[in-house]
Structure formats: C-alpha cells, structure tokens
Amino acid sequence: MSEDAAILDYLAKGGKLTSPDNAPSRYRAELMRVMASFVDSELAGAAGFADLINEAPGIGEKTAAARIVLEKIDHAVRVLDIMGEFGANIARYQSVHPWASRIGRHEDIGATRREGDMRLNVFHYPLEGWTDAVTMNVLMGRATVIQLTELARCSYQPLAEAFQSILPEEARHAELGEEGLLRLAASGVGAKKAIRESVDYWRPRVAASFGGADSPRFAMLKRFGLRHNPNDALLTEWSASVDQCLSKIDA
C-alpha cells in the first residue's frame, strides 16, 4: 500500500492526522476549505457586527457587541495560524477580502459563495439596526454552535482542538444574543413585531448556511473524517433549537 493509501485507510477507520506532513493533497484542500470558510465567516461576521457597536442602546449591550467582535477576530486568528502551518500566507490572507462589504438586503444568493471569499452565505447580507443584528446573532449563533460541535470532532487533531476551545466562547456569544433578545422582546408589542420580521428575514438565510441535503462532497468528507453528521441532520437540530428559543420570545 502506498503511504497515501495507508493514510486514507487510516482516516476511514477513524484515525486522526496531526501535522501538515500527514495530509494527502485532496485531504489538505478540503481541510483548507473548512478552515477558510470558518475564518472568512468570523472575519466577515466581526466586520458586520463592528458597525453595530455604535447602535447598541446601552453600555452593557455595547460591551457585549464589542466583545463579540474581538473574540470572533481572535477565533479567526487561531484557525489562521493552523492554515499558516500548511504554508498559507496569513498576513496577506486577512487583507485580501473586504470583510465589511455586503450585498443588497433583498438580493438572493442561496447558499453560494461570492468572489472567492469563503464566508458562509449569511454573512453577505447586511444588518439593519440593533434589533435585526441581535436576532441574526441569535439565529446564527445557534447555527455556529451546532456547526462547530460537528467540526470539533474532525480528523485533523490541531483543528479539532482549536474548535473545542472556541466552542464555549461562541456558545457564550449566542447566549449574549438571547439575553439581549429577551430584553428587547420585553420592551413591548412593537419590539416583538420587529423581532418577528427579522426572524422571517434571517431564518431561511441561516438555514441555507447548512448547505444542501444531498451535498455530494459529504461522502468524501465523511471518509476523510472531516465530517460526521449530514447537513440535513444538523439543520433539523438547529431548527428545533431555534423553535425552542423563539417560544420564549412569544411567551
């Protein structure tokens, strides 16, 4: 058996890779893609949220928003460092894309990515004010936790460990969002209506970030041990989690 075939066999049996040397070229490309998608989403998410710091209604909200921005950038850096070990030019990487750029609020891009930057589709849409930002943060926050829990088991051990350490902080971001949302909802009927409108806007867009049910790449990613649960299973889990959260708003 050639060394590559032995490594692929090992991966299929649940083995872990630990250094760039171990990674066969196709595996490496898929791994880089997973990392780039995460990094770009964090950087684009942070850039979008940064504008909202000024719109936050109180000092507590400002602190929460600023902390989310800071930590998302830090999470991107931790994963960028791993990309760097694979030879990526990380200094250049962060300056390649205009992270704060957004498309029109009602353009429809489905699940596609644009112009070579690998951020998840949702991070291309603009936020409209504080309530909208908090709502998006709650919906996407819960999605991020589910997607990261999946990736925290991935077969590239240094990345799995990075995601394990990032996960509780991202979970905290989602919680901060939920606390904010409950406070907004308590402020009156008008606020609840605005939240519902934002939910209607963001829910399908966040759902699209899970990717298609029949993603042809999934089987390969599973063989590589980079993924374990299919997109539609994660989507179902997210949907139930969002319903449970929104029921608190309507209560």
Next chain:
Amino acid sequence: MAHFYPLSVTDIRRETRDSVVVTLEPRAEDRADFNFIQGQYLTFRRKFDGEELRRSYSICAGRDEGVLRVGIKKVADGWFSSWANDELKVGDTLEAMKPMGAFHVPLEPERARHYLGFAGGSGITPVISIIKTVLKEEPQATFTLVYGNRSANAIMFREELEDLKNEYMGRLNIIHILETEADIDLFSGLLTREKCDALFGRWVNVAGADVAFICGPEPMMLTIAEALKAHGLPENKIKFELFASARPGKAKKETANGKAAASGATCQATIIMDGIRRTVEMPKTGQSVLEAAIAAGLDAPFACKAGVCSTCRAKVIEGESEMEANYALEDYEVERGYVLTCQCHPLSDKIVVDYDQ
C-alpha cells in the same frame, strides 16, 4: 509563511544500529524562536539532486534541558533518514522551521496527574520529551509508558529511559513489548487489541488516567485508541502524533520527472505582472504556475496555496491549462480564462498568464 532558519549540528550520537540522535544549535538571534513545547517537532528541508525534500522529526529533549535534539531512525530506502544516519556530520548546517505541533497538554504542576504513553519504534521521540518534561515540572505526576519495538537492540533511548526510571523512583513505569525475543507472551508480538485488553486489565490503569499519548504507525494508533476508549478513556483525552508522510518521496518525484522528460513535457510560460513580461521554462507536471512565477523571482501573490482564497488569481490569455482544485472561482470566471495559479498546470507548450487583469 514557511520560514527556515539555519541550525548547526553540534553532536551526533549513534543511538541504535539504525538511528542517530542529532543535537542542534540555532543562531543566537534565533534562539527564542526555538523555545519548544514538549512533544513538538522540527521540519527540515534539504535538496537531493536539486529537488527539495521536507521532513519532520520530533524533538526528543525535555523542555528545560536547554538543548535542541532530534532522533532520526533510518527507514529502508528513505532519503532524508538515510542521509542523516550515514552522511550528516558535526559542523554541518541544517535548515528548519520553528517548532510546530500540538502533541502535548498544558502543564499543571499542582496536580497529581497520571499519564499514559504508547510508542512504537521511533514514535518514542516526542513521548520521551513529554516524559522528561512532566516528571520534572509536575512533581506529583506519574507516567506509564508502553513501548513496542521489533527487538531489544532496536530500542531507542533504552538507557536514558532506565536512568529516568531511577531518577524518578516509582513515578515512571515502563512496559516493553518486543515483536521477537521476549519470554512472556504478554510482552511479545505486536500490540493487538487482545494484548491491549490483557495489559489494561492487569498492568495499566486506563480509567484512572488523565491523558494518553500515542505515537507510532497507523494500525497501532487505531488499535490502542479503540482499546483505550473501550476501557473508559474518553476520546478527548487521547492525543495522537502520526509520523506518516504524505509528502512526495524521492521515488515518486523521480518518476514524475522521468515522465516529463520522456515526452519533452515542458512549457514556455510567459508571466505578466505589474506590466512586466517574463518568460520561463517550466515542467507541465510537478510545479504550479505560481511556483514557476515565484522561482523566476516575481512577487506573485498567494495566500492559501490550496485553491481556496483566490489571492493567486490570474488570467490565461494564451495557451491551455488545467487546475488541480478550484474552490474559489465561479464557472463564469473559469470560462473567461481565469485560473488559480497555485493550482494551475500548463497543458500546451506555450502559455501566457496575466496577473494584471
């Protein structure tokens, strides 16, 4: 970005018939860059007949020993390991990247942790670095090492391990498993699942362990990890280090070059950048257009080198090419002739690539 530093060889010790331990010294100004964490490795590069090979070797010194040392076992027909065993000498310079790798857990001196280590052959190198470091820096820690080798005279660091056992009386327990030669069944042959089960039943307390380190060949890693999990150790307490190399070895490279030479498969590539045209001769396989541009001294842009970020995008305005992977360009861009140069190989004998468009 991959940056290499010169390290001078200050000592070479023959460890076993087919392994050497090499002591290295960075330049004074680079010393801080080579402060390593126990269990990390160095990646070296060296040209063999004009072709660069990169190989990684784990540091086998403890963190506070104040030296940089690697153990290199000769692999049959292996290029780098044979050269290091047979030709490398004191006074030579090796080039290496800063220490890398995450085969460790943060030290917690106040705790009395119990560690397990499993090493197969040269897989002992990062494990001995961890053993030395934790026994010294965590005064209440204990360590059980299960160490598999082909035969007694192939055991690397045999004496050093004995010395450690004596120095840290009662805190280091070593179980040798030898493929041949051992009298007792349990300690001979390969580390199979049955053998693990027997060991874990009597000799090794798995459920009470805080973390397990495994370093060895692929089948051994899988077997041990499975047995550990079955005996109650959660997956997140198992740390792996895999020595397998997916980098093209010399043999593979030679055949690739052979093919290229046989069909005369080189290409005259003209690269346009910042308005300047430069023409280079490049092989159709084994080198990307980006690599050819960089080799020609052009400051061609790149970030991920994996077809993901599109930093290396350029337009092919003459000739045919193909991409190995493309995760960044849309179909319409490809139709217009855009390529990711880090993934791009020429198909025609002439090609013109423009970074300015």
